[in-house]
Amino acid sequence: MYSKWTTRLIIGLTLTFLIGPFFIIILAGLSDGEFMTFPPDGISLRWYAKVFTVESFRDSFKLSMFLAIFGTIAALILGVPAAYAISRYKIPYGETIKTIVAAPIIVPGIIVGLALLRYLVVPLNFTVTLALFMAHTALILPYAVRVVSSSMNNLRSDMEEAAVLLGCSRLGAFTRVVLPNIQSGVLAAFILGFVTSFNQVPVSLFLSGPGVRTLPIDMLSYMEITYDPSVAALSALLALLSVVIVFMAEKFLGFSRYV
């Protein structure tokens, strides 16, 4: 085998390339100067503090949170029964249904945003927020179905059959036997859906209007106008938020099994 040092060198270089940039934005956000520079111009927390005072960031953060939370919940409401049906029933046209539900994965987000703007928002008077909500739900749905299906497949179906034989209703068997057993899968699906939705950019490129902007889009337009370190500070905060979420999920759920 090749030597320990070569191994370390290769891994070290790759991780520097993959993770190094995050340390740079964390530090760049700490700058005391008016413009983005690295190494930073003195050290201060002013740009980190400023992030919280920019009103458009606060509004777009709220919208992104709303979409990520409720889009994922809606996807789970649609997706959990679908995953249950796919793994427990022989549904007619099962393959077609699976293909339809999985389709959003292969459609690039920018196209989705444009299509929904042109055919739902303009002619049918959907609000932009509602269209965004629809798009996020449809995009998260395939992940929700996949993750929940895989934890459903690990659960033996004779347990709920036994519950039904012992007099439990079908719904009762689902809520009392199946749901408690797949709850960590559902939680993993929620986290994956939340992160996917929160980080999603292209869908919202066309689906934005006055006062309705998701956080990443707001950051993109902010950095076109100004070159101060607040976007770096905000990026660093978002990266840390993801790290915390993933770390907790891994610790309590063994998240990587589901992804």
Add this chain to the structure above:
Amino acid sequence: MFQNNREGLALALPAAIFTALFFLLPVGFLLSEAFKVDGMWSMQGYFDFAIKPLNQTVFLRTLKLGFLVALTSAIIGYACAFSIVNLEGKSRGRVFGLVVLPLMISPVARTYAWIVILGRTGIVNDAILGLGLSDTPIRILFTETAVFLGLLQLFLPLMIISLVSAMENLPKDVIPAARVLGANWLQVFTKVILPLTKDGLVMGGTLVFTGSLTAYITPAILGGSKVLMLETLLYQRVNVANDFVSAGIIATILIIMSFSANLLLKRIAKARS
């Protein structure tokens, strides 16, 4: 397995109907616009699109960058995956976790860092000026190099993950066996490792390639209007010119490419199981 199929259908249909109505139908309408020129059905839009030099450049550039990113990530990916597989249990899990982690972080944050690194007053230019390699800052941002680096950083983890899982299935003693029998490292790679991990390579390659083709943020932030790729071109055509024919055509190209990649992946997954 329950036999009441109607019940199963009732549980699965809402999800399918939702996606079909609010997702697939609008996207289908958008794709059909490419065949409508002045209200008439025709292929004229496709011909007009194909002969424009800008469209050709952007199309070829997108393919070229996708290919280069996939190739480079395969080279780095093999070295890195091989090293990761050679690590002991605990540090192996940790390193793998660090490789996967960037995938969960906002791509805007991930791409923004490159502005700090590659910009006029960025780290690279500081180093170049400091070492006296050039008198003026060189332009790296808004070039293909910048887009290439951004895409590579964004998608390399996908290649490493695919290759690590392929190499974990490699029998432990095939490499020492090949060495003992007199193969040099190049032969070990081309005759033993490559054939046994080619599924992982194809899987990682397709993920990286399609990821790069359909990336928006990286070319938008690091390439700008100087280095357009298909997605940024689509955005520009709609925003600047209200040109929905071109938008429909680019959308069709992108969907066909990611659909074929997806088919390929499914076939590999099937062959494996």
